[in-house]
Amino acid sequence: MAAERAAQITTVPPSVTNIDSKLTRKGLAHLATSPRTMTPTHKLAETAVGVREAAKCIGRALVKLEAPQTVMIVAKAFDPKIIKFTRQLACHLIDTPRTSCNLQGLTVYIDSKFRTHTAFNYEKLVSTHPHYVEKLMFWDSELCATHAEHIDFVITLGGDGTVIYTSWLFQHAQVPPVVSFDLGSLGFLTNFNIADIRKILQRVIGCRGEGVRINMRMRLSCTVWTHDYKSRKDRTTGSSLHLNHKTTFSEDDSKRKSIDGIKFGLLGDSFHMPSSIPMPPRVGDEDRHPGDIGNLLDEISSQLDAHADPDLDEESSAKPKRTTSLQFLADTKSTGDRGHKPVPVETFQILNDLVVDRGPSAYMSQLELFVDDKHLTTVQADGLVLSTPTGSTAYSLSAGGSLVHPEVPSVLVTPICPHTLSFRPMLLPDTTEIRIQVPADSRNSAWCSFDGRHRIELKKGDFVTVNMSRWPMPTICDADQGVDWFESLKRCLHWNERTRQIAFGSATAADKKLERVGRALDKQRVLEKKEIEGVNHTNGVSETIVEDELVVESTEQQTDGLSMKSDSVSHRSSTKERVQRRLSDSGSESGSPFSLLSDECNCKGRIHADHSPVAAGRA
Structure with a gap:
């Protein structure tokens, strides 16, 4: 009964099936007769496919x-x-x-x-x-x-x-x-x-x-932006910026400049504050509350600004406010340092990389990295490398960057010795605009070089913008882009070179070499075994002779010295006879070893005789 009820419930009436099939045929006919407009996303997808196909055709043309x-x-x-x-x-x-x-x-x-x-x-x-x-x-x-x-x-x-x-x-x-x-x-x-x-x-x-x-x-187009110092009244005395291949100032930078009682110097020089500015509190000063330190810093900053820039607005000087580096950088591109508009100094087209580093300073670089006018991160490292796919095998590779195929349109951002464990190299699309800026609170300036040339100092507030150049560099290929690049990796960098792992049971040249070495070892082992057997047999006979001589010497020491002197010749002959008799009793074959041993015994007998008291007396 339960099975019949389940079959009745799941069975679809024929009329319903006919209605669904009619609707389906009617809908398909409607779609076939009425054209449907493409959606915006469909158009974008088709355009992206067309761009990729065009890029592929350009690369293979x-x-x-x-x-x-x-x-x-x-x-x-x-x-x-x-x-x-x-x-x-x-x-x-x-x-x-x-x-x-x-x-x-x-x-x-x-x-x-x-x-x-x-x-x-x-x-x-x-x-x-x-x-x-x-x-x-x-x-x-x-x-x-x-x-x-x-x-x-x-x-x-x-x-x-x-x-x-x-x-x-x-x-x-x-x-x-x-x-x-x-x-x-x-x-x-x-x-x-x-x-x-x-x-x-x-x-x-x-x-x-x-x-x-x-x-x-x-190639990358890099533009250096700095501030128009000519508009400031405190730098109008002969100061000029030459926008040539070398950025120089007409005044001697080694001379200190005095501005309303404040003397500034270059890196390493002293800094003299006027007596009207209160000094910061010492540790343990009970007259000043710790919460007033911020107000004291504001007061010092306002007085410094008032001395260094006479045109400072009275309203802003009356109510000074501290600004962080990010607040400063948010308005720097449009207003510049202290309200002055930044101006472009020079533009370079580079093939390899842009390097922004700390230069001769011993301090760590502090740089602000922006992508499409949005703050990405603060770089605290020795520097930063922005490289093209061509430059990915240069300085960026030494700093731990990735290898990028030349047909990948991208910008590789690689930090140089970052003081963090999580700052890894990354690829950015070539359509982005990158900005590297020295913040106002940085301890030192930065230096940038373009393809290893033309080093320029970036002072506080200065920055450099990077985007893709409109003028690429065409190079003739030997085969094509991919083959030439991979061959260069293998030829110049020995990329991924390693001895291939041998499969189990496969015959290789090492096996033949192993057989030759094994046969040589066997031959050497047989030769050494024969030599050892001959040496052992000779050593056994020699030991017997030495034992006999020791017995004779001990007997001679016990007898009277005079009788030993008189009977030394007969003693040598009897010793020789005993040795020959023992060799004959041992059943050994007569040959050159035994004659040598006999000669050796004669020599030893002569040695003992020479050292005897009789021989000494004769001498």
Whole structure:
């Protein structure tokens, strides 16, 4: 009965099934006839897929230089051998026509420092080949900054530093494609062997083949922001900031400056407070309540501000308020230090990394890290490294950073010796804007360097902003981006090199070596066993002879000395007879060992005879 009731309950009437099927067919027909609009999230997903596919196509695209006319050679300026090779390469590129393309030789741009170098010998080269005057040009930093479009591609002769220097030359322009040949020590960014230079140049400029793949290496744009000190009345006396490649001041920084009775000095100099400012209380001072220390600090701060900045607002000086470093940093980007607007000093396009460290100071760096104008964390370490995927194998790697593939558009943030156990390196997307700022309450300033060049001091309140550059650096690949990168890891850094674990029961070269060593051990063991048996047999006979001699000597000591002297010769003969008789009784074979033993006994007898009193008397 229970089973029948359960079947009645679970059975669906045929009419209900027919109604559901009709509704389903009607709904499907409605969806097929009426188009449905895409939702915003669907559109975003489709756009993201399209962007990824476009990036994949860019990375796999074959690029062919269409009839290049000019080439720029960047080589080590301090190596005479490379300078001499640069001269030979320039002559080859000028005089060698590209017959497959029906084109003449290239116009070559050489470093201007080579013009007067003895290894290059430009004067003799021009006198011997007069047509080189129009084909052999010289480049400098100004040409790269203003007329970068005149260069079709670049050849580097050196190591990784030469490639980074090439990127540094093109600061505000697109870098031409770079063909890098390995003549350095590491060669992580130099993919080509100098021995294959003719074959590689035919691929690049010889109009042969399908083309080459180019790695668009991401660069970072770093802008240094400081405060406009010219607007302050206390610094108008000849103080000027030169916005050149070196940030210098016209006044001598070693001289102390006096402002309304307050003398300031550089790091390590003394600081003199006026007598009108009350001194802080001593420990155990009962006249002052501990709760008044904060008011005392406010009073000192207001008086210092009043002396250092005469234009301080009276209302703000009447009611001074202490502000923390984060409150100060919240308004620094818009207002600057003490209400002055920060101004950009310089902008650099870097290929490797930006390093912000403590410089010569012995104190730990204190930096505020912002991402998209939001405070991320306070860095308390020796410094901070912001690197590109290309720079992930440089300083960032030494500081414990990760290895980043060059096709991953990201910024790697790596602390240098952080004073915490939880500050780990992290990757940020390339679309973010990063800001590193020195807080107002920092004990010291910070120093920043760009690709290991051009160190600039960041004073309190100064900061540097970092975002992705609009000018990447294209480098010619040997195979493609991925293969070249992994090969560089193995070749230069010996990445994950280890002897492979042997499987159980597999025959390897070690097994044959093991067999050879085992046979050698067995052979040596047999030889040593034979030697030991022969030595033991000889030692047994020798011990018997020595025992007999000891008995004879003890007997001789008991007898009278005179009789021993007279019978010494007969004693030696009888001893020899006894030894021979014992050897014959032992059943041993007669041979060379026994004759040797007999000779040894004769020698010993002669020795005893020589030391006897009779022999001494004869002497």
